[in-house]
Amino acid sequence: MNMSIVNGAGYRSRPLLKGALIDCDLTTGRAVRHARFVLIHRIRPVSPALAPHVEHLWVARGYLPADWRNMILPDGAMELIINLGDPQKLCTLGNPAKHTIFRHSWISGERTAPIVIDEIGYVHLVGARLRAGGAWPLLAIPLREFTNQVVELETILGREIGDLRDQLGESPDDDSRFDLLESWLIQRTRSRTQPTRSVSYALRIIHGELDAVRIGKIADTIGISHKHLLREFDRCVGLTPKLFARLCAFQRVIRSVGHTAEVDWADTAATCGYHDQAHLIHEFRAFSGLTPAYYLTKRGPFLNYLEVE
Secondary structure (H helix, E strand, O other): OOEEEOOOOOEEEEEOOOOOOOOOOOOOOOEEEOOOOEEEEEEEOOOOOOOOOEEEEEEEEEEEEEEEEEEEOOOOOEEEEEEOOOOEEEEEOOEEEEEEEEOOEEEEOOOOOOEEEEEEEEEEEEEEEEOOOOOHHHHOOOHHHHOOOEEEOHHHHOHHHHHHHHHHHHOOOHHHHHHHHHHHHHHHHHOOOOOOHHHHHHHHHHHHOOOOOOHHHHHHHHOOOHHHHHHHHHHHOOOOHHHHHHHHHHHHHHHHHOOOOOOOHHHHHHHOOOOOHHHHHHHHHHHHOOOHHHHHHHEOOOOOEEEOO
């Protein structure tokens, strides 16, 4: 197979090797052509009841005849993933030969550095992309416990997640799997504590602020101490407000650059709220380990996925 089609249902090709010719948009019905093979990727919006916690649900499936290794940049979200295919490897950054195998289901916490994933064989993943703070009502465990970690869900949820995985495996199609996963997520969020209003307010400010975020000012506006806000954010998000704001600025750069061939980095720095180009480069290295210029040479259709040789 050398081509897949994006349609109104949200199907999307996820290219596996170098040479993708056309970027694709989930809503426009365009196609990604690839020299060899593709992995089908589909997303579905969630209901209003779940939207405060979850960005979307997704599925990825296909067959990889050879290893495909990707470095995934930190993006300010957590991922809950249930695996219906072959095991996947989480490789040590800088030493891919050292790895951990994940077989059934896992959650990837907030990250401040890239991770490297190695895939081969039958791929069938069903997942939920969780907003910042979205995992707190699902798990009711301080999210700092998951920061820069990938954790097997069986160790947290026990047989409950195993039962869900079995039901997903028995479901006849993607839509029924999405329905099942969404129902499970709604049930868990309704029965558990929501993020505090102070955290929700701080997240809105950070997401909407281009200039440097003054955490003390946010705390004063809410009417709580700086230390109290830090504790709440650490518990409900997993990062400090300042670190999360830096990560959001980094992702603004990724989105601003997009697939532009020639980038004016000084202009991008100003647009994304950095003091100057040097500040942008420093922060880009801090979160990706790469210079912005080198990132452009590795960037593919999925902006936060970089193929690793």
